[in-house]
Amino acid sequence: MQVKRKKLIAMLCAAAVMTTSAGGLPLGDFKLLDTVITVSAEDFEGDGSEASPYLINSADDWNALANDVNSGTSYADTYFKLTSDITVTTMIGRNNHGGSGDASAIPKPFSGTFDGDGYVLTLDINSTSTHGAAPFCGVTNATIKNLIVEGKVVGGIHSSGLVGVPSGTLTVENVTVNAEISGQTHLGGMVGHSFAADVSLTDCSFSGKVSGTSYSGGFIGWGGPNGKLTATRCAFTGTYTGSFHPVGFMYQSGTAVVSDFYTTAEANTNSNSFSYSGGLTLNEVTVTAPVAKSELIYDGSEQELIERGSTSSGTMEYSLDRQNYSENIPVAVDAGEYTVWYRVTSGSVCICEKSIDVTISPPPSPAYTVTIPAEVTLGDDVYYNVSVDYPDGVSKQKVRVSIIGDDGCFKVTQGEDALTYTISGRKRLNNIEDDTTSLDVKDNDEILHVDGADDTGNVRYIELKFNEPDQEPKYAGDYTGTVTFNVSLS
Numbered sequence: 001m002q003v004k005r006k007k008l009i010a011m012l013c014a015a016a017v018m019t020t021s022a023g024g025l026p027l028g029d030f031k032l033l034d035t036v037i038t039v040s041a042e043d044f045e046g047d048g049s050e051a052s053p054y055l056i057n058s059a060d061d062w063n064a065l066a067n068d069v070n071s072g073t074s075y076a077d078t079y080f081k082l083t084s085d086i087t088v089t090t091m092i093g094r095n096n097h098g099g100s101g102d103a104s105a106i107p108k109p110f111s112g113t114f115d116g117d118g119y120v121l122t123l124d125i126n127s128t129s130t131h132g133a134a135p136f137c138g139v140t141n142a143t144i145k146n147l148i149v150e151g152k153v154v155g156g157i158h159s160s161g162l163v164g165v166p167s168g169t170l171t172v173e174n175v176t177v178n179a180e181i182s183g184q185t186h187l188g189g190m191v192g193h194s195f196a197a198d199v200s201l202t203d204c205s206f207s208g209k210v211s212g213t214s215y216s217g218g219f220i221g222w223g224g225p226n227g228k229l230t231a232t233r234c235a236f237t238g239t240y241t242g243s244f245h246p247v248g249f250m251y252q253s254g255t256a257v258v259s260d261f262y263t264t265a266e267a268n269t270n271s272n273s274f275s276y277s278g279g280l281t282l283n284e285v286t287v288t289a290p291v292a293k294s295e296l297i298y299d300g301s302e303q304e305l306i307e308r309g310s311t312s313s314g315t316m317e318y319s320l321d322r323q324n325y326s327e328n329i330p331v332a333v334d335a336g337e338y339t340v341w342y343r344v345t346s347g348s349v350c351i352c353e354k355s356i357d358v359t360i361s362p363p364p365s366p367a368y369t370v371t372i373p374a375e376v377t378l379g380d381d382v383y384y385n386v387s388v389d390y391p392d393g394v395s396k397q398k399v400r401v402s403i404i405g406d407d408g409c410f411k412v413t414q415g416e417d418a419l420t421y422t423i424s425g426r427k428r429l430n431n432i433e434d435d436t437t438s439l440d441v442k443d444n445d446e447i448l449h450v451d452g453a454d455d456t457g458n459v460r461y462i463e464l465k466f467n468e469p470d471q472e473p474k475y476a477g478d479y480t481g482t483v484t485f486n487v488s489l490s
Helices: 061-070
Strands: 010-016 031-039 055-056 079-082 086-089 113-115 118-129 138-155 161-181 190-191 198-202 209-217 220-222 227-236 239-244 254-265 282-284 315-321 338-346 350-359 369-371 382-390 398-403 409-414 419-429 448-449 460-466 486-488
Touching: 055 061, 061 086, 161 350, 209 220, 254 350
Parallel strands: 055 079, 079 113, 086 118, 113 138, 118 138, 138 161, 161 190, 161 198, 161 209, 190 220, 198 227, 209 239, 227 254, 227 350, 254 282
Antiparallel strands: 010 031, 315 338, 338 350, 369 382, 382 460, 398 448, 398 486, 409 419, 419 460
């Protein structure tokens, strides 16, 4: 039985945050804005248990969750699961900049478990006054897993692509962030400001862009005092601006235990970086992305969609469904748009995962040529073959042949004179008249196989009879004319 939880109508006040920067500079007083928003939340499907989590089916469900959390419901020991790709503009949780880094720094946290189930959360967050702008702006003792994050975050100091500010513990598993993070200083790919939180990242990667005004951390923008980071089988393959470290930065004190960490970008400073217990080994990787093949045109056969990429470490694999990967180059037959996913793996570590779009265009409209006999004896009970010439590569397709004109007539003209002739026709199969398929050209619906054969391979063609006109010409002399046919794929 499906259980639903009824949520209340919430009266929400939007808050502007920021009191001090990483260096203690005042950034503005904490204040409430005047705007009051009334939100009527829909029901969540599920009961919030691990066996039957609350389902986030849409952006409206995400907004309902944000409204609840930002009103003070933390959802501790409660489970949520994403069921589709969604685009969001709202942030879950609230945080205060400054303090000791305990729960007081997160007055309205999300404290549950959020399972992305492999779906894409596309961000369109623009909040330049917000400290730690991120889809999960404030969390305490939370778990986020199996999620792909794309889009952009435009925020203030300590913005990130996943969590703005955590307290207590933060567990992140199997999360890929391919978003562009911009704002002020000390931005992080995964976490903006970790304070004294115990952050665990496992099987995570960042392949977007971190654009801090001065410091950009691959995973952690800023942390401490006494913060802790454990990063296992993680990879940075993105880009950055400013002073950079692929793991991140921390002040006063803080430790990081990092293993199987890959990066395509070296640190350009060690100032205020983590103190790495046990040492830090950065496995530098050079990845050459595959390239979409251009000018692919449908021809009925399998075609490779990309030019193969390469990697200096690990193995590059490809997929059309983002689930089944192999080293084989993806192929397709039908015309259409394709997304080719590629990733680099080293052992159990996914170093990066990205995609490129490829197009197979439909065949161009064939330039058919319809030919009638050069000479026609009018009035005789004689039928003349009409042939259809077609380009290579479109054999065994049907074409529709019709006479352009009124009621199956065509005109032969000379100067100001005109004679209108009527046309009748019949089909021939293997040079034998097929009376059951006689042609009424007035219907404009004659269908042939363009290769000149029917489904059994027998030769089929059209014979047309040109009849004497009813009227006499005004002028003497020879008359020449053209019969025009409309030919298209059927």
